[in-house]
Amino acid sequence: MTDLSLSNQAIAGKTVPPGEARALRLPTQWLGVAPFFIFAIMFLILPTLYLMLGAFQNDAGEFTFENIAALAQPSIVAAYWISIKVSLASSLIGAFAGLAIAIAIVRGGLPDWIRSATLTFSGVASNFAGVPLAFAFLATLGRLGLATVLLNTLFGLNIYAHGFNILSFWGLTLTYVYFQIPLMVVIIVPAIDGLKKEWGEAAATLGATMAQYWRMVVIPVIWPSFLGTVILLFANAFGAIATAYALTGSSLNIVPILLYAQIRGDVLHNAHLGYAIAFGMIVITGLANVFYIWFRTRSERWLK
């Protein structure tokens, strides 16, 4: 926030003419953006800061690290760990599958309508999350789901007897992948489009094989946006709660569900521990996004 007030002064100094105009013009200059900043500060920044400060306070309002230290109890660590695992697995699977599909529809020589149909569908599927997505997967891979029943009757494969459960780590990961892949496709297709045809021709002229072209041109160019998108997918999965809650109830103890239970009923019997959990979530998604922005600025050089 200090940053903001600094730029504030800088702008005021630059644009406002000297003399009496200062008093008259300064407010109107800011009137247009005032609603935005008031809204952002009141309903985005202050509530978050309130929680972050609360994470470092005890009931008496004194500064303490106790709440952060209390995060180290086994049940909370387990919740963070399974959340990180689900987010990581779903973002990596989603990223590689999404990349493969993107390359297939952009460079694979498939008919044009497949490309536009895939992109349209990706736009829909990346927004088809939350509770309804959980219903769809219960109808598919639940105990009575179509895929479960068909695998059993056609191939005699009872996936539940082999240890699969939709209410588990892999069940949740497989469900999250449904919105992760399309998100990857939507973001990475422009990056692949950005690969100029001339680069391929230049590489061929210089005698590069297809493998060399991919290894030395395509992958280095796509890499930053790919990695950046992986991180975005990670943060996307890490904060999601509705799908998991509708799918598993509270049987799979991921961080957002733990925080949800804490907000509803103080299950941890310590209000400030709830703040600490929220703080931990912000730290993880925040770190992820710092990397994302870093990778993005690196990738934008190539996409002009």
Add this chain to the structure above:
Amino acid sequence: MKAGRFWAWVVFALGAAYFFIPLIATVEFSMRMRRGVYSFDAYKVVLGDARFQATFGYSVLAAVFTIILGVLIVVPAAYWIRLRLPQLRPVVEFITLLPLVIPAIVIVFGYIRMYGSNSPLPFLATDTGTNALLVIGYATLALPYMYRAVDTGLRTIDVRTLTEAAQILGAGWGTIITRVILPNVLIAVLSGAFLTFAIVIGEFTMASLLNRPAFGPYLQNIGANRAYEPAALAIIAFAITWGCMSLIQILSRFAPKSANRPN
């Protein structure tokens, strides 16, 4: 190239299978309510449910207010930054990205603690206040999408010339925004609006933690208690999302394609 095309088809077919099997399974499951035959009974039960109508109506209304609030906040800010305060762009872009960094559950947790009945701004003390807080929360969720849509729209028109022309003709700021700028970015605003609608209509976390009778918590409740109705609801929700995205695509055909003068 032949082999490449073969693998492209394989990848596409695998992807299509992964994405269509759950949809087919859900449709099939939703029609199994009557024993032995396929029927639309589950849809009839769902659509005839008074709670479905009430919660869906509530969420539609919340979405409409969210869109109005989002437009009121985003359009003047994005316009003003293009016109007068380009120095602020990085700050504003950073803020609009925050809702992607801060999970919704954390934002609403902050609201519950900051705007409770005993606070200076007791939003949660009244029903109207809580409804307002839900709309505000939804507006923060939609902020990244709304801002990007409007900013992209503004990029394709020449904001400065339009504004100066309007000023020369004697228009005030209100007239300029409502009668010159807004009509020019209307398509972008509508795209943002439909995306907002798709995000908000089934939203669960905020509505549930603020105890609002919205569609998302209703969906969750049905999912926990019924067998076939959830599948029917999933198909309805998918159709709504599909509808919103199709409208955005159709709208994008009417949008001006290139920047007249990038600045």
